Amino acid sequence: MKIRSQCSICGNDSFLEKYHFKDYSIFECKKCHFIYRDRILSRKEDESLYDKDYYLNLQKEYFINCLTPNPKDKSRLRDFNKRLDLLEKLLGRNKKIRLLDIGAGTGAFTYLAEKRDWQTVSIEISRFASGIARSKFNVRMYCGEVTDKNFEEKGFDVITLWEAIANIEDTRLLLKTTRNLLNKNGKIAILTTVVDSWLFYIADVIRLLTLGRVTYFVKEGYPIHHANHFSRKNLRNVLKSEGFKVIYTDNVEIPYKYTKLPRSFFPVLVTFGSLAKLFNRTIQVMIIAEKVK
Ligand SMILES: [Zn+2]
Numbered sequence: 001m002k003i004r005s006q007c008s009i010c011g012n013d014s015f016l017e018k019y020h021f022k023d024y025s026i027f028e029c030k031k032c033h034f035i036y037r038d039r040i041l042s043r044k045e046d047e048s049l050y051d052k053d054y055y056l057n058l059q060k061e062y063f064i065n066c067l068t069p070n071p072k073d074k075s076r077l078r079d080f081n082k083r084l085d086l087l088e089k090l091l092g093r094n095k096k097i098r099l100l101d102i103g104a105g106t107g108a109f110t111y112l113a114e115k116r117d118w119q120t121v122s123i124e125i126s127r128f129a130s131g132i133a134r135s136k137f138n139v140r141m142y143c144g145e146v147t148d149k150n151f152e153e154k155g156f157d158v159i160t161l162w163e164a165i166a167n168i169e170d171t172r173l174l175l176k177t178t179r180n181l182l183n184k185n186g187k188i189a190i191l192t193t194v195v196d197s198w199l200f201y202i203a204d205v206i207r208l209l210t211l212g213r214v215t216y217f218v219k220e221g222y223p224i225h226h227a228n229h230f231s232r233k234n235l236r237n238v239l240k241s242e243g244f245k246v247i248y249t250d251n252v253e254i255p256y257k258y259t260k261l262p263r264s265f266f267p268v269l270v271t272f273g274s275l276a277k278l279f280n281r282t283i284q285v286m287i288i289a290e291k292v293k
Pocket of ligand 1: 007009011012031032034
């Protein structure tokens with residue numbers, strides 16, 4: 001087992017142990033306050049996290065509507081189409097858009113982009129999900145990590161990381177790689193969970209009020225799958241330091257039906273979500289940044 005000896009963002013080697021769970025701990029950098037998982041997972045460990053069970057049981061609510069091109073509930077596909085509309089607005093539609101989707105899951109997003117005549121490549125570490133992408137969605141999919149593959153430099157207009165950046169061990173290497181793969185003024189689009197959110201705060205209050213006995217909600221926020229835990233601020237900072245300029249930000253509250261939260265909570269949660277949006281405290285953020293010189 002390899003333990004992270006330095007903060008993945010600023011390189012500082014002193015940290016606090018923020019949480020200790022059975023199999024891993026969560027550290028906070030004393031210098032820049034970046035939060036990260038203590039251990040670095042091997043490729044084999046990483047791959048084993050995203051097996052069939054992850055898609056069909058553990059994250060069932062999240063993936064059930066993107067396992068086939070024609071699911072009963074089309075809300076996930078509508079959500080992906082909205083993101084494509086936004087990217088088309090920012091990129092312009094006067095030429096064929098070349099897209100690389102990193103952590104592409106089952107390939108539903110690139111499938112919809114292909115339907116709009118984009119030229120796409122998907123990459124996904126899960127053998128199970130990449131198998132679905134090939135067999136059900138018929139998209140061009142590589143199973144592995146973006147750094148495995150010698151993609152053409154400056155070969156893409158846009159690179160998407162939908163709920164993937166937190167799961168990838170080396171943020172700086174990832175951003176350097178994507179920067180090389182983007183053409184001039186190319187865009188990177190990121191959707192990720194952020195720790196400066198009210199739901200993370202509430203989870204921590206529950207842990208404190210129960211004198212550390214109820215850690216279920218905290219652990220939901222810091223699952224072993226996430227290597228890095230960004231705040232809105234340090235995500236913007238790391239993008240800037242790797243040569244990107246943020247051109248679009250949207251605070252997003254995750255649709256509650258994709259979570260395990262009880263349905264009876266939904267009306268209260270919708271109000272909560274609107275307020276969180278207003279106060280920049282949603283659980284997710286979508287950021288689009290442009291490659292600068
Ligand atoms: Zn740091």
